[in-house]
């Protein structure tokens with residue numbers, strides 16, 4: 001079963017790549033079929049096998065020879081691993097389905113936020129709906145109370161510090177609260193702030209950013225959420 005779900009994760013990851021590339025460009029995610037972003041030639045199924053095609057083609061397009069971004073096999077591999085980790089943690093269950101679906105949507109959000117500094121509604125709104133279903137089944141009413149409190153705190157922080165936190169970041173906190181409850185969400189906030197600060201300091205030290213440079217916070221929140229919710233570590237398992 002693990003191997004089946006890992007391969008399913010790889011295939012879903014391949015579709016996530018399509019979404020990451022096409023959603024900001026406003027192209028349909030199902031039509032046309034996969035094409036090379038440089039020469040626009042349509043790709044056959046042989047060039048579309050997750051990870052394997054990238055390795056066989058040595059990271060270059062079969063037709064024009066342009067380099068294919070390492071992001072493609074990485075997203076596929078990452079999604080496969082996430083499917084595996086959630087399977088180990090939850091087995092095949094409703095929890096598994098909701099966590100892998102929301103994580104997949106958030107992987108799309110991660111890369112789009114990184115590149116364009118925005119969290120698209122097409123992935124955030126379904127995530128909110130699914131997390132509300134999760135919270136309704138497994139965390140009612142405490143996860144909803146947590147969500148209310150966290151949203152209010154982050155909204156106030158946004159008003160006080162004018163900017164910094166985007167509306168999308170607050171939506172993410174809302175989703176995480178519904179999924180993880182108080183304890184898990186606190187962990188996500190702490191871990192993402194820590195990593196975000198270290199990354200910011202690193203950029204400043206390298207001279208690639210100043211105190212005023214804007215860095216999207218969404219990817220850090222999403223990274224911390226997926227890390228904390230998928231790992232099978234008892235400390236991350238405590239009460240919802």
Ligand SMILES: [Zn+2]
Nearest residue numbers: 036039061064
């Ligand atoms: Zn090409």
